[in-house]
Amino acid sequence: MSISRFRLATGVIPRLVVGTSLLLVSGIAAADYALNFQQPVSSIGREVFDLHNLITIICFVIMALVAGVMLWSIAFHRKSSGRKPATFHDNTKLEVLWTVVPFIILVGMAIPSTSALLHMDDTSNSDMTLKITGYQWKWEYEYPAEGIKFMSTLATPRDQINNVADKGEHYLLEVDNNVVLPVGKKIRLLVTANDVLHAWWVPALATKKDAIPGFINELWVKIDEPGIYRGQCAELCGKDHGFMPIVVEAVSDSDFKKWANRQKGQMVAAAAAAGKSWSKADLLKQGEKVYNQNCAACHGATGAGIPGVFPAMAGSKVANGPVNGHLDIVLHGKAGTAMAAFGKQLSDVDIAAVVTYERNSFGNKTGDVIQPSQAKSLR
Secondary structure (H helix, E strand, O other): OOHHHHHHHOOHHHHHHHHHHHHHHHHHHHOOOOOOOOOOOEHHHHHHHHHHHHHHHHHHHHHHHHHHHHHHHHHHOOHHHOOOOOOOOOOHHHHHHHHHHHHHHHHHHHHHHHHHHHHHHOOOOOOEEEEEEEEOOEEEEEEOOOOEEEEEOEOOOHHHHOOOOOOOOOOOOOEOOOEEEEOOOOEEEEEEEOOOOEEEEEHHHOEEEEEOEOOOEEEEEOEOOOEEEEEEEOOOOOOOHHHOEEEEEEEOHHHHHHHHHHHHHHHHHHHHHOOOOOOHHHHHHHHHHHHHHHOHHHHOOOOOOEOOOEOOOOOOOOOOOOHHHHHHHHHHOOOOOOOOOOOOOOOHHHHHHHHHHHHOOOOOOOOOOOOHHHHHHOO
16 A cells, blocks of 8 residues: 555545644634734724634635545545446435525624624714815814814835835834824714725724715724724825825823814914914925925925926926916816815915925025915915
């Protein structure tokens, strides 16, 4: 008897199938998020996580059983062992069995899945509301009851993106303004978009919803533990799709109220800043920051643009033309092109600063100093 036949006859393969099945199934529960979902920190997240693990185990057990029967049949019903093929044409009982059993399994899987989906869509009895709007390529967060609104933009330095500097710990997953939420509160999330399709996705919270222009989608979250939870836009939304992170900072209710008061103070200060006269040096400093966050992706960090795709700022007719024309195109965009309207995304100070910067950088030497009041008058 050959070695291969001996191994088959003594049942090595069936034992390997069972052993591997037990090893992998036990590994599912112990795996970190490199092999499984991130550890959930919300009630919905735990429900989704448990459902995922349950159905994964069911699927693996089915696969192991089917593979085991196939391997057993190959080992003990092969032609070389003298087996003769059966001559029956069909078996009604067997056909009913392999139709009814999968049906029962699928119904058993559908019941908890449907329950989870219905639970995820139930935004009733919420404690607060957060409106999320996607832009190319940033997020706007609005707290209607608190009267707070701000933009959240990628904070990873351009030197890291351009491989000039070493990558940071949270490369492409860090923003200038975190969205802050209280723990232990049911928060209704309203998700929409201003330009193209986006998707708001934070794995640890099990929250993922498409952001569609002209529509408002709803979901909710209740965070159990304070901490920082990171996500990304999950919809291919343009060339900088990968540069649109989400950072949720979960804090206690008292800390959330303190943060909200600080935000209101900053909004008051920003409104006051828009009414004052700015120096050229301050405008250039602020304008460089605004340009790198909002304009460099298309027009280039050096203002060279991308030939045939995005125009250069260096020597640009817009940047060297009438001031009001430059302000207008930044505020309202340009129809039929990729130039977005930044009037809803940037403050009057930021608009004035970035236009001043563009007209005095990249070899442009107009000497113009644009004040926030000029931007405000053209809105």
